């Protein structure tokens with residue numbers, strides 16, 4: 001049986017796409033997972049390959065990566081490294097609740113739509129309660145309604161709120177919005193988990209010190225994305241409440257998330273963080289999305305959807321144009337969020353990539369116009 005990976009979603013039993021020269025042509029817009037290591041992360045990974053060091057995280061690279069994360073957040077957080085965002089989210093959420101609790105999240109949250117039930121699995125049956133909200137965002141009112149819907153013993157007790165920053169729809173919670181969410185969490189006794197798979201993109205969009213929109217607004221645990229930011233593999237779990245991190249190392253080990261050669265997960269973090277490459281990478285990805293968005297706006301027939309603040313652009317494309325782009329080799333998703341096509345940019349997206357895509361849009365539109373005119377004659 002073949003598995004076909006269309007960026008973030010793997011379809012079992014279909015013909016796998018044949019890569020051209022190692023990279024499927026045009027796949028750079030399918031996901032920020034399609035990019036490789038950024039040069040800074042690669043440099044420290046290579047440096048870490050020299051010699052022997054202690055295993056399971058007792059090495060200088062891991063210590064340095066933890067210290068750098070603490071510096072970035074200006075907080076003595078407890079930090080753990082896992083292989084991917086699903087593990088980070090699931091294990092972090094499991095550490096915040098008991099099996100009879102529920103976790104409130106947006107109805108489009110990755111923990112709901114794309115983690116194969118892992119958050120429920122790792123917390124032994126916790127239920128996700130889905131909350132609607134414009135632009136992929138939760139609101140204090142939505143949270144209150146969800147909490148107050150049921151309060152009886154027959155329903156799982158709300159204990160955790162999960163927010164995604166930047167959101168699945170490429171929007172970013174403002175400081176005020178996070179403040180209101182924090183108040184709602186306090187009112188309803190909810191612990192606050194932040195899925196920060198694209199935290200760096202949010203940080204750049206907000207242009208604020210990371211402490212301002214994490215522990216200062218009540219985030220208990222942050223899953224900090226490395227993979228989409230320029231690592232090859234690996235995300236970090238950052239606990240701002242130390243009591244919640246107790247025995248988390250055992251959770252990681254039991255879940256198969258304790259890397260024996262930990263330095264290869266952590267050395268790239270050092271490269272990303274020590275001179276600010278993590279922000280430079282996110283800035284490049286967000287700027288690429290801004291350039292793409294503005295190009296799309298100039299093309300008749302393409303409708304930009306929503307309010308983009310991070311590194312993905314959502315558009316409505318006429319069906320023949322979408323099909324034409326795919327036939328040219330461009331890859332993008334049409335199943336994320338509440339409709340439209342998603343074009344995701346990464347640290348590696350170039351102006352030439354964007355200009356090439358936009359040129360194909362214009363050419364396909366011209367060709368379609370020509371055919372329509374011929375048909376009318």
Ligand SMILES: Cc1ncc(COP(=O)(O)O)c(C=O)c1O
Pocket residue numbers: 008084085086087089110111164167168195197198227
């Ligand atoms: C919002 C969000 N959270 C978490 C993840 C991490 O998922 P993975 O387990 O594929 O690394 C992703 C990846 O697409 C994501 O978009």
